Amino acid sequence: xxxxxxxxxxxxxxxxxxxxxxxxxxxxxxxxxxxxxxxxxxxxxxxxxxxxxxxxxxxxxxxxxxxxxxxxxxxxxxxxxxxxxxxxxxxxxxxxxxxxxxxxxxxxxxxxxxxxxxxxxxxxxxxxxxxxxxxxxxxxxxxxxxxxxxxxxxxxxxxxxxxxxxxxxxxxxxxxxxxxxxxxxxxxxxxxxxxxxxxxxxxxxxxxxxxxxxxxxxxxxxxxxxxxxxxxxxxxxxxxxxxxxxxxxxxxxxxxxxxxxxxxxxxxxxxxxxxxxxxxxxxxxxxxxxxxxxxxxxxxxxxxxxxxxxxxxxxxxxxxxxxxxxxxxxxxxxxxxxxxxxxxxxxxxxxxxxxxxxxxxxxxxxxxxxxxxxxxxxx
Amino acid sequence: xxxxxxxxxxxxxxxxxxxxxxxxxxxxxxxxxxxxxxxxxxxxxxxxxxxxxxxxxxxxxxxxxxxxxxxxxxxxxxxxxxxxxxxxxxxxxxxxxxxxxxxxxxxxxxxxxxxxxxxxxxxxxxxxxxxxxxxxxxxxxxxxxxxxxxxxxxxxxxxxxxxxxxxxxxxxxxxxxxxxxxxxxxxxxxxxxxxxxxxxxxxxxxxxxxxxxxxxxxxxxxxxxxxxxxxxxxxxxxxxxxxxxxxxxxxxxxxxxxxxxxxxxxxxxxxxxxxxxxxxxxxxxxxxxxxxxxxxxxxxxxxxxxxxxxxxxxxxxxxxxxxxxxxxxxxxxxxxxxxxxxxxxxxxxxxxxxxxxxxxxxxxxxxxxxxxxxxxxxxxxxxxxxxxxxxxxxxxxxxxxxxxxxxxxxxxxxxxxxxxxxxxxxxxxxxxxxxxxxxxxxxxxxxxxxxxxxxxxxxxxxxxxxxxxxxxxxxxxxxxxxxxxxxxxxxxxxxxxxxxxxxxxxxxxxxxxxxxxxxxxxxxxxxxxxxxxxxxxxxxxxxxxxxxxxxxxxxxxxxxxxxxxxxxxxxxxxxxxxx
Numbered sequence: 001x002x003x004x005x006x007x008x009x010x011x012x013x014x015x016x017x018x019x020x021x022x023x024x025x026x027x028x029x030x031x032x033x034x035x036x037x038x039x040x041x042x043x044x045x046x047x048x049x050x051x052x053x054x055x056x057x058x059x060x061x062x063x064x065x066x067x068x069x070x071x072x073x074x075x076x077x078x079x080x081x082x083x084x085x086x087x088x089x090x091x092x093x094x095x096x097x098x099x100x101x102x103x104x105x106x107x108x109x110x111x112x113x114x115x116x117x118x119x120x121x122x123x124x125x126x127x128x129x130x131x132x133x134x135x136x137x138x139x140x141x142x143x144x145x146x147x148x149x150x151x152x153x154x155x156x157x158x159x160x161x162x163x164x165x166x167x168x169x170x171x172x173x174x175x176x177x178x179x180x181x182x183x184x185x186x187x188x189x190x191x192x193x194x195x196x197x198x199x200x201x202x203x204x205x206x207x208x209x210x211x212x213x214x215x216x217x218x219x220x221x222x223x224x225x226x227x228x229x230x231x232x233x234x235x236x237x238x239x240x241x242x243x244x245x246x247x248x249x250x251x252x253x254x255x256x257x258x259x260x261x262x263x264x265x266x267x268x269x270x271x272x273x274x275x276x277x278x279x280x281x282x283x284x285x286x287x288x289x290x291x292x293x294x295x296x297x298x299x300x301x302x303x304x305x306x307x308x309x310x311x312x313x314x315x316x317x318x319x320x321x322x323x324x325x326x327x328x329x330x331x332x333x334x335x336x337x338x339x340x341x342x343x344x345x346x347x348x349x350x351x352x353x354x355x356x357x358x359x360x361x362x363x364x365x366x367x368x369x370x371x372x373x374x375x376x377x378x379x
Numbered sequence: 380x381x382x383x384x385x386x387x388x389x390x391x392x393x394x395x396x397x398x399x400x401x402x403x404x405x406x407x408x409x410x411x412x413x414x415x416x417x418x419x420x421x422x423x424x425x426x427x428x429x430x431x432x433x434x435x436x437x438x439x440x441x442x443x444x445x446x447x448x449x450x451x452x453x454x455x456x457x458x459x460x461x462x463x464x465x466x467x468x469x470x471x472x473x474x475x476x477x478x479x480x481x482x483x484x485x486x487x488x489x490x491x492x493x494x495x496x497x498x499x500x501x502x503x504x505x506x507x508x509x510x511x512x513x514x515x516x517x518x519x520x521x522x523x524x525x526x527x528x529x530x531x532x533x534x535x536x537x538x539x540x541x542x543x544x545x546x547x548x549x550x551x552x553x554x555x556x557x558x559x560x561x562x563x564x565x566x567x568x569x570x571x572x573x574x575x576x577x578x579x580x581x582x583x584x585x586x587x588x589x590x591x592x593x594x595x596x597x598x599x600x601x602x603x604x605x606x607x608x609x610x611x612x613x614x615x616x617x618x619x620x621x622x623x624x625x626x627x628x629x630x631x632x633x634x635x636x637x638x639x640x641x642x643x644x645x646x647x648x649x650x651x652x653x654x655x656x657x658x659x660x661x662x663x664x665x666x667x668x669x670x671x672x673x674x675x676x677x678x679x680x681x682x683x684x685x686x687x688x689x690x691x692x693x694x695x696x697x698x699x700x701x702x703x704x705x706x707x708x709x710x711x712x713x714x715x716x717x718x719x720x721x722x723x724x725x726x727x728x729x730x731x732x733x734x735x736x737x738x739x740x741x742x743x744x745x746x747x748x749x750x751x752x753x754x755x756x757x758x759x760x761x762x763x764x765x766x767x768x769x770x771x772x773x774x775x776x777x778x779x780x781x782x783x784x785x786x787x788x789x790x791x792x793x794x795x796x797x798x799x800x801x802x803x804x805x806x807x808x809x810x811x812x813x814x815x816x817x818x819x820x821x822x823x824x825x826x827x828x829x830x831x832x833x834x835x836x837x838x839x840x841x842x843x844x845x846x847x848x849x850x851x852x853x854x855x856x857x858x859x860x861x862x863x864x865x866x867x868x869x870x871x872x873x874x875x876x877x878x879x880x881x882x883x884x885x886x887x888x889x890x891x892x893x894x895x896x897x898x899x900x901x902x903x904x905x906x907x908x909x910x911x912x913x914x915x916x917x918x919x920x921x922x923x924x925x926x927x928x929x930x931x932x933x934x935x936x937x938x939x940x941x942x943x944x945x946x947x948x949x950x951x952x953x954x955x956x957x958x
Contacts, residue, residue, distance in 0.1 A: 084926075085752075085925040087752070088748075088752065112921060117641075121646055126817065126826075129817040129820050129826075130820065134911075248626070249624060251624065254925045254926040276925065281728040283729040
């Protein structure tokens, strides 16, 4: 009994000390949360964004101007950016550019929710249950945007009526032209000098390139066929590489530059070399000087039941039609168009080197062709 | 004249007993809730498996999913890979876990708290980060070990290739050593030391004592642990995904992942559920083996109402050195190397081999980003880390008590249900909760909150804690409760105030161990996470999958540091030199 009393006293004293310790731990965590460090400085790249005084009356179309007050009240917007992860400094960069242009703050969230096809599936599943989408703006290929449209998840915004130029509006009128996605070959500059880098996709058959790292998505490979000018040639090429054990699959597009930069692979196929800023950080990775390359346009749509609908429309206009907005997303996200001189997309796919299929191809042919690649590659 | 007592309705004796014992009522409610969640998971799985794989909203029933899975050309190969992974992992696990457990609980190993700390911190390191470190070390393209071996030994080709089933099994097995250690420790500790003292007095060597006395006594627990972790090994995802997918080595877990997250086309939920059902059927067979071993448990009861002195076996100096050499090799292979590579990759702007040029690029930028991105999600992480083990241990203790200490009809079915919950792969269990959350969202908006993840993980972890607590309860003889009954203590009070304190080491171990697992759990949160319910593990995974390996590694280092602090705190709070 005496031992039990002593033990209970010991337990009580331990509980007291445990309460103190846990309280201190919680206080420490709360203090850490309250005293967040300053956003890390991102490496500067490109021309500095405009630093003019906030514009109280920016020159915007009447339709957009009518949304400004509501957007100001909403105060925030989120945009889907694929599987990439971007630091808060990139968000701040875009937010600052927006405030410079429109004269009021807007908190921008870059939502890296995962690979595009996976996120579309998730949105469809959640949409059927009436769940509000986790982002306001969805940016992706025509095929995936079309899937969302068919599921009734796209807000039927009439961008032309809002004043956006027709050239920047994509069929059927509820999507805008945001940036280009080039399906490029990249290589490690320490393992391969530039004159040894592949210039055509057929060059990949040369065993000197070793294993080629590629994303495990069949939808990545029809662009090989487009670049070759013949889908059957693309299928034969990929089948041959797969048969020879020359392909290494990774779970995301943005994993490819990382693996090439580390030197694990000499050559990779997916996104441009600086897609997530590897070149900006000094990584030895570069785009292969391909004679022909293919890519696709990324569409921006506002999702139905978005939390910030007005802000989403104003922001979409900002990154579609204003020079400041386009430079902001180029510097922060490396989103740019092959028609804009000086950008990475232009360097790889500009001046006629790039092949961009039609909307009809995306909606009617892409899926079937991708399935064929999937079958050939065992995906 | 009618009295008031005669006018009142008569209650049955069992109802009266129940009302007088509110603790029993509470236990019953908790058991019902836990059972409901586990059953719901299984029912959703069955329901999903019988629907057309991409049209779950229809009323059509079909067996096409099962046929499709069984007729897949690579089914037999995947089956063989999965079996090899499971057997290999358990073999590696036991090779380390048994001697470590014995050394910690039954010997006078010097500095044994260091062993405990090492094993605890090992749990903290997420599997995919360990795999990433080994890819960095042993990949056939430019792995550091390969390059060193080729440079120093003049080898024409790289001697190591981490992208093999053997390495998957080895790393998976070493990852299971820590949880197996925590599951076996209460059993080993509860074994009466007098048997070993007799052996020592008779001149029997410690290893012989281990082989011929301790291990046989702990056989039910060892068999149960092996069965349990075989199921865990074959459904585990991290190593199979990191090391198998790049070279197209599939096991069932990665196949299920591919069905739920296909690179193309719609998710094939029905086929994923069908595959989960098939895996569950295999687990039922294993469950029968487990139940058989449990029935033999009475022969191994060695903890009675009498307290006995615990005197550890004495090891020679040579034995101490050998033990620590083994522990050091294990720590180097499974903890030190991956952590060093984690730290390295967190300090460089992009993954690169250590070199003079790389040293010039060292920077703390990744830590700044990691702290800024990670601190806002600490609240979610804290909620998961505290709520999940608390709920799991409470449910598991109630279930274990019902299964092991009562004669309630159907308790064996409860045992089967708990084991079946293990048989459901984590990824498929999470899928079931995904559907549950979507189905009840209009009524109970759990889907967009952290509670969906908490409930899914708690349900999953019930079985982890249940095995540990049940094994510990098995070692307590019934005369303890008989003494309470004779003393007039109600059954609920006896359970709460006598029995549970007796097995409090198992409860504490379970809580702490589950807190660590919850902190690093990836498979369930990654299926259920939304932008506002991110936890540290999903943030690390997201950054790694996105190619930001430096930020992922920095977050991993931070996570391991938090775990280390928690471990030290636990050591201080326990107030004992050894746990």
